[in-house]
Amino acid sequence: MENFRQFVGFLVGAAFLGTLSVVFVLVWVFHWREGLAWDHGLREFNWHPVLSTVGFIFMNGFGLIIYRLPWTWNISKPLMKYIHAGLNIVIFVLMVISLVAVFDFHNAKKIPNMYSLHSWVGLAAVIIHALQIVLGLCIFLMPFTPMFIKTFYMSIHIFTGLLVFGMSITAAEMGITEKLIFSLRSGSNNTLPYSQSPPEAILVNTLGIFILLFGGCILWIVKQPEWKRPSEHVKENIGNEERSILNKTTEISAETSNERVHERGAGLTHLNLEDVGQRSTF
Amino acid sequence: MENFRQFVGFLVGAAFLGTLSVVFVLVWVFHWREGLAWDHGLREFNWHPVLSTVGFIFMNGFGLIIYRLPWTWNISKPLMKYIHAGLNIVIFVLMVISLVAVFDFHNAKKIPNMYSLHSWVGLAAVIIHALQIVLGLCIFLMPFTPMFIKTFYMSIHIFTGLLVFGMSITAAEMGITEKLIFSLRSGSNNTLPYSQSPPEAILVNTLGIFILLFGGCILWIVKQPEWKRPSEHVKENIGNEERSILNKTTEISAETSNERVHERGAGLTHLNLEDVGQRSTF
Known part of the structure; x- marks a missing residue:
């Protein structure tokens, strides 16, 4: 592989920033937001940022570059397709649980659903992700699909995958913005408001920066044609x-x-x- | 040019969505937010979304694809470089005015600056955009720069340009989220809160979707190697x-x-x- 050291550098960078993002969202939830539970309350809501960061950011990012890992190049292409599909199905399941947690919480607290730009972009991304899985399974894994359809759909599939990843990052940044504004209001729980930059706000803003940098590392790896899996x-x-x-x-x-x-x-x-x-x- | 019709389709799509975004931000500001002025008040703040949408979204998007417009292919490459640089300098000036408007408003109202994730990502994008201009001018427009430096920097310049565009879209979506939450509070000015989806919220969420779709059209054009300016x-x-x-x-x-x-x-x-x-x- 050409520029192997640079590839490893960006891969380690992505793994480091992705792991830090997951650690930061867990610290946020457990240290400042009472942890996780399935109780129709704020602790159920907390599954939403945790599962979204793990699934739609971390796993989704690595799903985009899985064919580029040279350690997988001796695995057959069909098996790699099943691994790619399986990973994306797991991501979809995590996102469904993540969404159920929010809807449950909203319904219990009589908060309307789907009013914010965050919810529009986030749900659209999950729906497009699901369509990618269905179309990908039908087109790439069914032996009877004509080759010209596979060829035609491939560039759309890759572009849409990147678009969904970009949308998931954008939705995450909006989600962070919303949650910090709502949970850090003046006087609530004796915390400083968001505008006074309490430690929680600094940590979660930093989480937002880590997510962006993670996205940057993944896109740099995706962008280099010389790191593509060699043709068989x-x-x-x-x-x-x-x-x-x-x-x-x-x-x-x-x-x-x-x-x-x-x-x-x-x-x-x-x-x-x-x-x-x-x-x-x- | 290969697939010329598809190229024109995406270009017209981008122009349409970009123009709609500018129209929507103007409708927002003039119909619901008292218009524009330079008075250290809310009307001065309004320059921020207007200039950011015009400069950092609309013009920035077309700045990324300016070399791909086949109607410019008979213009010499050096002149195209000056046009690209000039456009990005205009964008930078608009963004400086856009930022001054927010800082002025915050200072007059005693609101802290730079506490939100929106401000961190947005300011970082403007600073990186400025660095791109300085490095681009020094490396691509100075005749004494060695060719190997130009070659080395080119892929970084293109990637960073795309990254800044992605950051500007992310910052815009967070800015919309913040502004709708802050300006549509229960009972303020007899408007419904954001969570009740008043017409203003629907319009501005739709603006956010147009900005995302505009970004999608630009990225599709950028992604097609067959639409590159032919070598001279x-x-x-x-x-x-x-x-x-x-x-x-x-x-x-x-x-x-x-x-x-x-x-x-x-x-x-x-x-x-x-x-x-x-x-x-x-």
Whole structure:
């Protein structure tokens, strides 16, 4: 793998920031917000930020880059697809529990549901995530799906996955904003209001920054084409003469880093349709 | 240009959603929030959402895709760089005025500055945007900058530009959340609270959705490599024999869409370093 050290650096960065985000949301909930329970009260609500951070941020981020981990490249592509699908189904289940916790809490406290921009963006992201799972299972894991449909849908699937990840980060940042404003009101529980920056506000704002930086690390990894899982279907059907000419044209520009781009282009010539689909974006 | 109709579709979509966002923020400010003024009061604060939507969302989005507009491809690359830089400087000036409006309002009302996650993310985005301008001017527009530095910095510049755009959208969504909670409190000005979804809340939530969809259109355009500005430096130095072999290898896979990938790869072989840098990501 090219630039392997840089890849490991960003991967460790993402793992570190993702883990810190989960730790910070747990510290928030247990140290300042009375912990977790399933009691239709504030402690039930607390499942919402915890499960959303674990599922829709941490696991979702790693779901996007799972094919890029070189340690998985000796696992067959179909098995990797099942692992990717399974991970996303687990994320969906966590998000359903996370949403039930909020609706339960709102209903018990007679607070209206679905009025805020946070709720609109967050629910839309969960619904689109579910559609991605259904379409992904039907299109990529059913053997009878025509290849041209797989190819057509692949770039949409990848883009939509990134969009859902971006929406989940945006929804998390809005959720943090809402919760800090509502729970840190003047005089409530003898705490300072949000505008006076009590320790809880600093910790949770920092959680918001960690989530953003985690997203940045994941997007940097997604953006590098040289970190894609290598194709398993490169056909060895270039003759020796052609290979020699390709080498010659490579030498012409050997003084520049274009060499790599050329080799990549030549290699891609012999992929099958599915590979093109899978490699067409990011 | 490949898929020109799709490109125009997303471009028109972005222009429509971006314009709607600006119209909606103006309707919000003039119909519900007493309009604009420079009076250290709420009407001065209103410059903040207006200028942020115009500058950091609408103009910033089009700044990201300005090189991709095929109508600009007969304009020289250096002039395009000046236009890109100029546009981003205008955005920075608008954001400084936008920030001064908020600080003025907060100071007049004795509200602390910089306590919210919105303010942390928003100010960080403006600072990084300013650094992008300074580094971009020094590295891409100074003739004495070594080419390897330009190449190295290009992918960082593009990624950071996208990151700032994502941060500006996230900050806008948090800003909307904050402002609706603060201005739609129970009983204030005889309006319903945010949780009762008065018309203002519906309009401004919808503004938030338009901003997200605008971001989605811009990112889709940025993500398609076939919509990049064509290189001006393709050197015509492939001999006839080599050209014939390249054509032959293309024919082998003519039945697949890989053909296009191959031609792209072969063309890229002969770009200069700057081109590689400019074409290395997204």
